[in-house]
Amino acid sequence: MGVSELPRIPRQAATRPPPFDGYARASGTARAETERLVHVFNRRGPEGLAALQREAEISLLNQGITFTVYADERGTEKILPFDVVPRVISGIEWAALESGIEQRLRAIQRFLADLYGEQRILRDGVIPSDLVVNSPFFCREMVGVAPRGDVWVNIAGVDLIQDETGGFMVLEDNLRVPSGVSYVLENRRVMGRILPDVLQRARVRSVEHYPQMLFDALRSMGGSEDCRVAVLTPGIYNSAYFEHSFLAAEMGVDLVEGQDLLVDQDVLYAKTISGLERIDVLYRRVDDDFLDPLVFRSDSLLGVPGIMHAVRAGNLSLANAPGTGVVDDKAMYAYLPRVIEYYLGEKPQLAQVPTYLCREEKSRATVLANLGDLVVKPTDGSGGYGILIGPHASDEEIARMRADIEARPERFVAQPLISLSTLPTIVSDDGDAHLEPRHVDLRPFAVTGADGAMRLLPGGLTRVALRKGTVVVNSSQGGGTKDTWVLHDGEDFMNAE
Amino acid sequence: MLSRIGEALYGMGRDIERAQNVVRVLEVTHKMALVRQSLEDPLTWLPLYSSFDVAIDEPGEAELYERLVVDPQHPYSVSRCLREAREKGRSLRDHISEEMWAYLNRAYLGLLGLSFDAIRRDGRSEFSFRIETLCDAFHGIADDTMMHGSEWRFLRTGKYMERAEMTARILHVKGQSLAVMPDAAGRPIDVHQWQAMLRSLAGFEPYRRWYDARILPGRVLEFVLRHPDFPRSLGYCIRRVDEHLPEESRGPKQAELREALGGLRRHLDATDVDSLIRRDLSAYSEDLMSRVGDLSSALETACFRNFYRVTAQSMSEQSRFPVNQ
CATH class of the missing domain: 3.30.1490.270 (Dna Ligase; domain 1)
Known part of the structure; x- marks a missing residue:
């Protein structure tokens, strides 16, 4: 996955209150919603846990859910470490998160439309102008352009953490090309294979419809029923290539590279065996800088010369629109609560790190x-x-x-x-296994189409720092993932037993 | 289908076919040299140099194996062909079957660290058998596990296009032999070389069954140029290319492609094999190679580059960027 996007999280200070644990109260007893789940795992015993973990890994390997390790001449592919103990989020908790993320993204869409339009917020002095115009992520070429529905961010992967009281906080908005959603789907498929009965009794909300959700949103950006959508990848050597090809295949659209495309008279075409075929919407998994060698980095071989002209002429929708990174800036993050109040006249529902x-x-x-x-x-x-x-x-x-x-x-x-919250995680030593707390964060995925209505996938990527005591959830530094179970509203967990 | 995908499938078919042909030629030449007791004789190996574009440094078997098997870069090298096929396979995983990828990947990994010393130690025939069956098995797996749609058709087209080029090339090896030994015609070595050519095309046995044991140059030429059922005759390969080309790829350049196919077929039909053996076979085979090469260029242009190039300034006023504010 896109390792470079993963946030660095400050390490934990020794003097702070203990981190929140998703399964256990400070008293050591299990929380109501996870009590039965704890029982399920405990009942398996050390060998059972180890076996479960092995089964999951073999399942991922066989499915080819791997990322390639560079510079390895044998072309070794490794799985992203996966831990079978899921994160559980109640329906009520999720509803609050969903509402908070929706509010935040609604404000961000307005903010971007304003920054590339009238710039009212700058003139009103709410945000210092230099923060915007000097930002390396501000995309001058988008000034005066309005994406369909004024929707700038079609896919967001908001990173959340839980503080010592268990309250969710936004850590990063990830408005450029967030990755990881393929692992959300694949992790769930693995859980369905190895713990089918538990998954079913827990009444977990499905994540399987994500590709359909994404496709609907992308197609709405093209404006017509028969518009053509494609996924743009930097190519097979990109660490997230698996996800690009996974999403294209699941949506039933072409996975294209820069070399497959050309722009003529401000229209984007794919080169196919039957000739040029027009593309209306491009879900690009290539950073702004590499999109158009005529406009941005002239040495980029990943993009398409002239593609920004197609965007400006209104002949092409890029998802996400170029220039959204201006809001992803660490300084801009600090202003987000004021941005929400400015556009919506509402108090932010979701906390963020002060x-x-x-x-x-x-x-x-x-x-x-x-x-x-x-x-x-x-x-x-x-x-x-x-x-x-x-x-x-x-x-x-x-x-x-x-x-x-x-x-x-x-x-x-x-x-x-901030002391990151923890979840019990399987730790192996010498074939036996037991559960220990490990630090986690959460990246849910929000999709918005031209109608401006945000749809949040009920689930998300829970990343876990597998090494004891660390908070680095980065996959290149011993980070792994867990399945995230969002329960149906009003259901008592595993009540049907 | 994206042109890149079509071209990669076509290229994969070519890579596998090429590896198999090169290995077979090397092995046959080695066996011939053993029989003639001319293993060290550069004349045995020289014709291969020009036919397979190898620069002569220290003419002999070791150098040829080095270039045509081990070399990671040489266009005809077996290592390169199989690595390329596997690389293409990796990016084509959504278009080929899982079985094909798994097989190709294992085959490739099993060949890492190839060296002439190892081939010599384990036996050239063993090596040749291994690569030949690997290539046959790959095509067999493809035939039985893939949908027989456009993807499969491009793989097939590539296989037969490469085979056509290889048959012309292997004919050229014999042409070169005659050119370096002009007085050999009719002597035992000549017969021996014709036989080697048939073997290089896996055609000695089919030839014997179709005709009889006598190696007559006119018959051999007829067999490898025009026999409708011999799977490596040029006529057969070109017919297969024509049959397998996906219908939808016959776009704007289809007239040129059709002309190229028809032209080559007419040229083969018009070839007088009996007079050919008295004339300059080397010149004929060289011309034939370039004709087949032209056909493959026409095919690649028609199928994979059938879009016009954008050259002129192609942006409208409307899309111009704003002046800096």
Whole structure:
């Protein structure tokens, strides 16, 4: 999967309250909704758990649910580690999340339409203009363009975490090309194979309709029943290629590469054995920068020359629209609660990690006075570079960061350390297995078509840091995934037993 | 179907067919050299150099195996062909059967680290048998596990197009032999070479059954150029190419393709095999190779590049970008 998109999460400070656990209360007893599930796993015993885990892995390998390990001349393919103990979310909990994400995305669509249109929010001084115009993700070529229905974000993969009280918070919005949904579907299929009876008794909401949901949304962006949709992939060597080909196959559309396409008279065509065939909607899994060598990076071989002209002429819908990354910025994140209030006149329903903007004088003073307790991140950074984790930093590192912030305050934001919630996870030693808590996050997927109505897939990718004590859920650093079970509204978990 | 997908399937059919032919030619030449006790004689190997585009450095068996089997880059190298086929297979997994991919992947992994020393140690015949059956098995798996739609048809088209080129090429090897030994005609070595050519096309046994044990050059030429039932005769291969080309790919360039197919067929029909053996076979086979090459270019253009190229400035006023604000 798109490893580069996974967020870095601050490590846990020793002095904080214990993390929230999805199965066990602080007292050590199981939560009501997971009590029977705990029983199911405990009953299997150490050997049973190990066997279950092996069965899941073999199932994934046989299905070819793998990602390729680069530079391996034997072409070895590995599975993304999968843990069979699911995350369980009650219907009520989910409804609240769904409503919060819907609100957030509704505001974000309006925000993007405004930024590439009248820019009212900048003129009203709610957001500093330089944050937008100097952002590397602001796409000038989209100024004055209105995607169908003014829907800019068709697919969002909002990253959520749970704080020490179990409350969900948004960590990142992932509005560019979020990946991981294929694992949501495949993980569920594996669970259906190895624990069919448990899955059925638990009354878990289905995720199987995602490709249909996605296809409907994409087709609506083309404006007619018979419009043609395709998925654009950077190619077979991309780490998320499995997902690209999976989604294209499940939707029954062509999986295309840049070399398969050309633009003539502002219309995008696929080169087929019967000649050129027009494409109306492109679900592109290629970053903005690589889309059009005429406009963005001229050395890109992944894109299609002239594709941005097709977009501007209204002959092509890209999902997501180019330029949505401007809202994904770490500094912009801090403004999101104000953005929601500005456009909707509503208080944000979903919490997010409190973020101090060093560019604002008052916040800066707070940050500088508490550097030892905060996590400081550069706004333009990614992959964890240049991050200072206060409680773990040396005096020297803190002094250096202080100087950096004072020199260029607009480059930094700061957040308190959040202790990621945990879920019981199978840990093997010498063929036996038992359950231990491991840190997790959650990425649900929201799809929006031209009618502007968001549909949230009831489920999501639960990523788990498999190594003890770590909070890195990144698949290249020992991260794995779990199935996420959203229960039918009002159902008592496994009541039918 | 995307042109890229069609072309990859066609290319995969060609890769597998090519690997099999190259291996067979090498093995037959080796056996012939043993019989003639001329294993070290460069003359035995020289005709292969020009026919398979190998630059002569140290003429001999080792160099040919090095280039045509082990070399990761040479266009006729068995390693390259199988690696390419497997790479294509990987990107074609939604278009071929799971059985084909699994087989191809295993076959490829089993061939990693190939060397001439290892082939010599384990036996050339063993190696040749292994690769030949691998290629046959692949096509068999394809025939029995794939839908026989456009995907399968392109795979087939590639197989027969490559085979047609290979038959012309193998004929050229004999043409080259005659060219370097012009006085050999009619002597035992000549007969021996005709026989080797038939073997290189897996056609010695079929030939004997169709005619008899006597190797007569006119008959051999008739057999490999025109026999309607010999699966490696040029006439047979071209008919198969024509039959397997998917209907939907016969777009704007179909007239040119049809002309190329018809032209080659007429050329074969008009060839006077009896006079050919008295004339310059090398020149004929060279011309034949380029005719088959032209057909394959016409086919590839018609099927995979049948869209016009966008050259002129093709953007409208409407789509122009705004001036920086």
